Amino acid sequence: MKLGENMKKLSTIALTLLLVCLLPLSAFAEGWVINEDTNTTKYQKADGEYAADEWQTIDGKQYYFRTTGEMAKGWVKNGSDWYYCDKETGERRYEDLATDVMTFKFDKETGVCTNFSDNVTPSVQAGWAPAHIGDAETLVNEAADGHIVYYNEQWWSTPEQVWIGLNPEVVYFHDIAGDTQPVDRNAFARIKIVEEPKAEVDVDGIYDFWWLF
Numbered sequence: 616m617k618l619g620e621n622m623k624k625l626s627t628i629a630l631t632l633l634l635v636c637l638l639p640l641s642a643f644a645e646g647w648v649i650n651e652d653t654n655t656t657k658y659q660k661a662d663g664e665y666a667a668d669e670w671q672t673i674d675g676k677q678y679y680f681r682t683t684g685e686m687a688k689g690w691v692k693n694g695s696d697w698y699y700c701d702k703e704t705g706e707r708r709y710e711d712l713a714t715d716v717m718t719f720k721f722d723k724e725t726g727v728c729t730n731f732s733d734n735v736t737p738s739v740q741a742g743w744a745p746a747h748i749g750d751a752e753t754l755v756n757e758a759a760d761g762h763i764v765y766y767n768e769q770w771w772s773t774p775e776q777v778w779i780g781l782n783p784e785v786v787y788f789h790d791i792a793g794d795t796q797p798v799d800r801n802a803f804a805r806i807k808i809v810e811e812p813k814a815e816v817d818v819d820g821i822y823d824f825w826w827l828f
Contacts, residue, residue, distance in 0.1 A: 656686040656705065668782070670707075677707040677726070682782045690742035692778045697731040697742075714740035734774065737766045742774035 645661040658666040658673065658680060666680040670693070679687040679700055686705045691698040699708040699719065707726045712719040716738040720729045737743040746763045748754040748770060757763045762776045772780075 657684045658686065678705050679707070682784065687781075690774060690778065692775070697728040697774075698726050699728065714738060716741050731774075737764060737771035742777060743771045744777045746770040746772040 645659060648657045648659050648665070649655075650657075658671055658678070660666060665684040666678075667684045668682045669680060671678050671680060679691045679693065679698065681687050687700050688702050688705050689700060691700055699712055699721070700706060701708060709721050709723055709726050711721065716736040717730075717733060719731065719734075719741075721727065722729055734741050739745075746757070746769075748757065748763070754763070754770070758765070758770075761773070763770045763772055765771075
């Protein structure tokens with residue numbers, strides 16, 4: 616009788632060890648990743664990927680993560696819609712926002728700003744930013760393209776241009792260069808983009824920018 620009980624215990628232990636060994640070796644702890652040195656906040660998903668260029672619902676609240684993986688604060692453009700994320704917490708806003716130039720209204724269910732098209736007076740609070748143009752030719756071109764406007768004795772970048780600057784396009788080398796390039800997409804996804812695009816590659820008639828790190 617005792618021998619039978621011991622065998623049953625050994626079988627249970629063996630089965631437990633087998634199940635443990637079969638668990639994925641690449642399990643990740645899902646949660647917030649805060650870098651105090653760079654003052655950035657990211658969110659690592661259960662599969663190990665960092666949330667990027669997407670909304671995430673975390674503990675019942677919505678947050679947006681830029682293409683660089685950093686949690687967005689302030690104005691957010693997603694598709695053709697504008698949203699606002701709290702400057703402190705990053706949570707999506709649904710209530711009216713009073714600024715020094717106008718009061719922004721938001722859809723109470725989706726959080727979409729319903730009057731952003733009225734945002735024509737430059738102000739940092741309204742998503743604009745002072746523009747620093749290095750040469751006259753660039754200034755003329757940027758103004759002609761509507762990327763900057765002159766107001767109150769200085770040039771301002773539009774909210775659209777500010778958003779583009781905060782969300783550079785990411786193209787993985789593996790996607791445009793085949794198997795000759797590294798295939799660790801995660802490694803590239805976690806590198807912060809710090810420079811302007813350096814080259815243009817024609818892939819099946821589609822032009823994409825790549826970024827040098």
